[in-house]
Amino acid sequence: MDLATVIGIFSAFGLVFFGIMSGGSLLIFWDAASAAIVVGGTFGVTLINYPLADVFGVLKVVKHVFLFRLQSAKELIETLVDMANKTRTGGILSIEPMIKDLSDSFLAKGMQMLVDGIDVSAIKGVLEKEVDYVEDRHKLGAEVFTTLATFAPALGMIGTLIGLVQMLQKLDDPSKIGPAMAVALITTFYGALLANLIFLPMAGKLKKRNKEEILVKELIVEGILSIAGGENPRIMEQKLQVFLSPSNRTVAKDE
Numbered sequence: 001m002d003l004a005t006v007i008g009i010f011s012a013f014g015l016v017f018f019g020i021m022s023g024g025s026l027l028i029f030w031d032a033a034s035a036a037i038v039v040g041g042t043f044g045v046t047l048i049n050y051p052l053a054d055v056f057g058v059l060k061v062v063k064h065v066f067l068f069r070l071q072s073a074k075e076l077i078e079t080l081v082d083m084a085n086k087t088r089t090g091g092i093l094s095i096e097p098m099i100k101d102l103s104d105s106f107l108a109k110g111m112q113m114l115v116d117g118i119d120v121s122a123i124k125g126v127l128e129k130e131v132d133y134v135e136d137r138h139k140l141g142a143e144v145f146t147t148l149a150t151f152a153p154a155l156g157m158i159g160t161l162i163g164l165v166q167m168l169q170k171l172d173d174p175s176k177i178g179p180a181m182a183v184a185l186i187t188t189f190y191g192a193l194l195a196n197l198i199f200l201p202m203a204g205k206l207k208k209r210n211k212e213e214i215l216v217k218e219l220i221v222e223g224i225l226s227i228a229g230g231e232n233p234r235i236m237e238q239k240l241q242v243f244l245s246p247s248n249r250t251v252a253k254d255e
Contacts, residue, residue, distance in 0.1 A: 005066055005205065012197050031186045034159050038190040041155035046148055054140060061141030064209045065202050071104050073216055074248055077240045080223035083111065084233040092227075106130065106217055110224040120228045124221065131217045138210035142203045149199035156191020160184045219243040 020029055047055055079102070083095045096115050102108040106127070113123045163184025170176040219240060226236040 002066055029186060031183050034183060034187040034190055037159040038152060038155045038187055038194065042148055042152045045151050049147055050144060055144060058141045058144045061138060061206060065205045070212055070216060073219055073243055076216065076219060077237060080240065081233050081237045084227050084236055087227055107220045110220060114224060114228055120225065124225060127221045131214060135210060135214050138206060142206040145199045145203035145206065149195040149203065152194040152199060153191040156188040159187025163187065215243060
């Protein structure tokens with residue numbers, strides 16, 4: 001579970017509800033018709049904008065907002081360097097037992113192709129194609145949430161206009177103007193709430209996750225190609241250090 005996401009959800013919604021409760025009952029902010037217009041309308045127009053499979057496919061990506069554990073890039077470098085040292089002393093087949101213990105399926109796939117004697121250019125092509133596919137899939141998820149965030153306030157405004165029209169029809173009864181205006185404004189509130197507290201933050205988190213995962217996969221591809229080329233493990237390690245932030249890099253010690 002991503003702690004930052006949990007803290008963000010509780011703090012954002014908690015403060016909003018605190019503001020509501022400090023001025024009255026929570027029930028005055030509930031209106032079924034307004035919720036139907038904003039929630040139903042937003043998802044409806046999103047289905048117009050995207051194929052059904054893409055919208056429901058986003059559900060598989062949403063888990064990255066809450067449940068996401070990416071293997072440490074520093075640990076991956078150490079693993080790749082160990083494999084490079086192993087191949088220099090025992091040959092490429094000597095690392096086959098290590099593949100079974102790898103937790104990263106992408107790394108295991110690349111190393112298995114290397115052990116199987118597949119051409120290096122073919123390995124590079126397969127891995128890079130998979131990286132592109134993962135990036136496109138994650139970008140689509142973030143794009144759908146950004147679209148939801150665009151439509152939600154618009155549907156809220158449409159609901160407000162509907163409420164205003166209904167309110168203007170009751171101008172002959174001043175006692176009904178206040179409640180009608182309140183209902184009209186609630187739809188705008190719902191739209192702003194969904195866009196700024198749910199959809200936009202989710203889109204931002206997915207974009208961040210995508211960058212992190214692609215960086216790790218690019219590191220793995222670079223490491224596998226270095227091993228395939230018989231590169232010196234110490235040189236390979238220093239080359240892979242560029243994928244880390246300066247504070248996490250290991251300074252090579254002179255022997």
